[in-house]
Amino acid sequence: MPAYVDWVRQFCLSLPHTTEKVRWEHNLLFCIADKMYCVANLEPGMGPSKISFKCSPEKFAELAEIEGIIPAPYSARLFWVSITEADALRQTETQALIREAYEIVRGNLPKKLQAALTAESAKPREASTAGKVAKKPKSTKTKSKRKAAKKKPFKKPSAQKKSTRG
Numbered sequence: 001m002p003a004y005v006d007w008v009r010q011f012c013l014s015l016p017h018t019t020e021k022v023r024w025e026h027n028l029l030f031c032i033a034d035k036m037y038c039v040a041n042l043e044p045g046m047g048p049s050k051i052s053f054k055c056s057p058e059k060f061a062e063l064a065e066i067e068g069i070i071p072a073p074y075s076a077r078l079f080w081v082s083i084t085e086a087d088a089l090r091q092t093e094t095q096a097l098i099r100e101a102y103e104i105v106r107g108n109l110p111k112k113l114q115a116a117l118t119a120e121s122a123k124p125r126e127a128s129t130a131g132k133v134a135k136k137p138k139s140t141k142t143k144s145k146r147k148a149a150k151k152k153p154f155k156k157p158s159a160q161k162k163s164t165r166g
Helices: 003-014 057-064 091-107 111-122 143-150
Strands: 018-023 027-032 035-041 051-054 069-071 080-083
Touching: 003 018, 003 027, 003 035, 003 091, 027 091, 035 091, 051 091, 057 069, 057 080, 057 091, 091 111
Parallel strands: none
Antiparallel strands: 018 027, 027 035, 035 051, 051 080, 069 080
């Protein structure tokens, strides 16, 4: 495994709610809520990229001018760049750009999901709640709705022809 993968992995996993998975046989993806923000190539011979990440349109134009950084194949239209030369940027600069990518992707998540992630981060760790039993949530139905649900449904009378004797 190339040396850059170790520090990229360690850095990305230090960001809250980051998950990792291997896709396309040789790419290690780093995601927040199943949305990618960084990709590390596990097999540099399998493509030009070593590290790819999302950036702002302004940063995209700036970074694409640097030797050793190219618009990412297949995702340049979404403002992704690929570092093809390990020494194109300092490690600290790359980490700052990956953090920006994380913030961009997190900022584009639905507001409810962002709030849930923030609330989850603010919760105390499970160790403090280990001995407590969770209470069963109360029903959301009102008393009258519960009674109505118990009643038998109304049946229409069948249209039968009455026979008349003459």
